[in-house]
Amino acid sequence: MPLIFDYIAIFFALLGTIPVWASLYQFFMIGIHGIKNHYKHTAAYMPRVAIIVPAWNEGDVIGNTIEHLLSMDYPKHALRVYVVDDASTDHTPDVVKEKHEQYPDNVFHLRREKGGQGKAHTLNHGINIILEENWAEALLIIDADVLFEKNALRLMTRHLADKNVGSVTAYIKEGSAPGNFISKFIAFEYITAQAASRRAQNVMGSLACLAGGAQLHSRENLLAIGGKIDTSSLAEDTFTTFKTQLNGRKAVFDGNATVWAEEPGSVVAIWKQRLRWARGNVQVTKAFKHIWLNKKNGKKLGSFSFSLLWFAILLMPVFMILSSIGLIWLFFSNFSESWLLFKQLWIVNAFTYLFVTIYSLIIDKQTAKKAWLQGVLFPGIISLTIIVLSCFPAAIDDFIHFVNGMTQADLGLTQKIIVLFMYAWASLCMLFAYWAYIADKNKKPYWLSLTLLLISGFGALLCTITLYSYIMEYKKAELKWDKTQKSGKVVIAG
Structure with a gap:
């Protein structure tokens, strides 16, 4: 031959x-995070935060989520929870209305009569209404089932004291109770994919993705990137992350701000969730093809290091x-x-x-x-x-x-x-x-x-x-945002 x-x-x-x-390079960079991080630029800062919760048939979990949000170590007068109800057919509206009666200044129900268009459309319905008012200084996008630790929001908002920061994300941990053998794989994976990888990305100054269940934006940042979430792909959170940084603001990961979520416990459920994420990343790669290995167009996202990891x-x-x-x-x-x-x-x-x-x-x-x-x-x-x-x-x-x-x-x-x-x-x-x-x-x-x-x-x-x-x-298969079924069995581990 x-x-x-x-x-x-x-x-x-x-x-x-x-x-x-790439994995070795990334993990070696984590050691630098103790020196090169954003913590030195933070300060005590508690802006008025509008929390946007997209919800479709979340009646079993939404009440608990609202209670946990309002029990955070954060001034209640500076918190508003907007549940964007995507035409739910269960008891979600009843639960949210009950919470509104209990907390009239803090909980609001925004109903979409025509739903099923996906998470991004649902979020935009809420973002449009919130930005029409001048109350919110920052917007926090979360999932309906996540539970924030009491200090999580304070730890996130401190980064916005630096006006060069447009968005902040937290460390989402697997919190199913009880979990099973498969969900514990995700628990370990999240250490590598979040606690480790995103610290390395902080060092590089180029964050790949704001966690969809915990992404905080300054009002100015959302307005600067168009005042809405991208609806053309299955990776709306990654699109927002890229646009934030390409527009000149930083996206930061805070590994000390912890959020707990229920993750899939079966291979089929993992497949459905991760196929949406993986296909979204393919779409992001094509949509931002002009930035790869091109620091002129992509700033730090166009660096060799970031392209290698991606x-x-x-x-x-x-x-x-x-x-x-x-x-x-x-x-x-x-x-x-x-x-x-x-x-x-x-x-x-x-x-x-x-x-x-x-x-x-x-x-x-x-x-x-x-x-x-x-x-x-x-x-x-x-x-x-x-x-x-x-x-x-x-x-x-x-x-x-x-x-x-x-x-x-x-x-x-x-x-x-x-x-x-x-x-x-x-x-x-x-x-x-x-x-x-x-x-x-x-x-x-x-x-x-x-x-x-x-x-x-x-x-x-x-x-x-x-x-x-x-x-x-x-195959250009339908862009379908399949919702991962949750049981509401998530707890904040002590």
């Missing part, structure tokens, strides 16, 4: 390390598939070289896994106590097995009875199958994750979908969803 194809195969294999290097996640399925293709090609053309490359790739994976997992569990010790096992099992049992073997180079050679100079022809049938399976696993794990979704969707026993998820890994499930989002966007 021409040598050029081997070089291409090596390049493909190395592409699989891009998400790994595309490492967005293109992860592509990198994983190409990595498998590269290794499999080398298996047939130059087995000894492929085996050496495979071991080196997984040594890097092993180091990253240990570093990220341990660092994440240290960042949030409270979550670590309940989700440490999910942190350990996050890459899946098969990947974890390869990681362990990679930590002992002699052991992984012994695993297939490899000796220096061995060719593919020297392998027995069983050895060939095992090696090809390991080479292909970066792609096959997504297939197993998809089967976990299909099993849950077809109402197979819970243990079956959980077993498939444990084999493939939670990270593989998220990667599979991203891959599926490409397909949905290519």
Whole structure:
């Protein structure tokens, strides 16, 4: 075979390390956050805040949410809760009206008679009404089921004392009570995706996304970006984040401001939620194509660092598939070289896994106590097995009875199958994750979908969803904002 194809195969294999290097880079930057952060620019500042709560059939949770909002350590005269009722057909209107009678100066019911257009349209209905008045100095957009810790809003508003800041987001934690094995995966994931990633983004000065359930905006910022939320995509919160920063204001994450939310507890529910997020990110990537690797157009969002982190996640399925293709090609053309490359790739994976997992569990010790096992099992049992073997180079050679100079022809049938399976696993794990979704969707026993998820890994499930989002966007599937079903069983952990 021409040598050029081997070089291409090596390049493909190395592409699989891009998400790994991006993750390492991101976690190393977290250490700088103690020095480079926005806290030094904050001050005690408590503006009049209008809290916008989009609600569709949230009768079981909205009353509790309102009570928690009004019990925050924040001057009640400076708080108003606007529940934007998206044509609910349950008892949501009755609950909100009851709360209005109880708190006439603080709770308001805004009814949309024609609903079903999605969260962004619902939010804009409320934002338009609020901005018509001069009362609100800041607007807080939340979800109907989230619970704010008592000091959370104070910690967020202090950043608005700096007029260069347009928006602030909080640390949303998984608070289902009781949770289950799957929801605890999300609890751990949120450490990496929020507590860790967004601190690193603070250091870079470019925030990827304001959490949809806890985003605070100054009045001036919302007016500057058009006085409304984007309705053209499924990622209205990310659009708002990008527009804020491209318009010249900062978007800041405060990891000390904590908000609790109920997250999905089944593979199907996760799939529905994350498919919306993943497809939204594809739409954002296309809509802001002029900013990538272009600091002139994209300011700090156009930096190499931010683009690396963004595309490492967005293109992860592509990198994983190409990595498998590269290794499999080398298996047939130059087995000894492929085996050496495979071991080196997984040594890097092993180091990253240990570093990220341990660092994440240290960042949030409270979550670590309940989700440490999910942190350990996050890459899946098969990947974890390869990681362990990679930590002992002699052991992984012994695993297939490899000796220096061995060719593919020297392998027995069983050895060939095992090696090809390991080479292909970066792609096959997504297939197993998809089967976990299909099993849950077809109402197979819970243990079956959980077993498939444990084999493939939670990270593989998220990667599979991203891959599926490409397909949905290519097919121009309907932009449907599927609401995640909530039971109202969320608590603020002590």
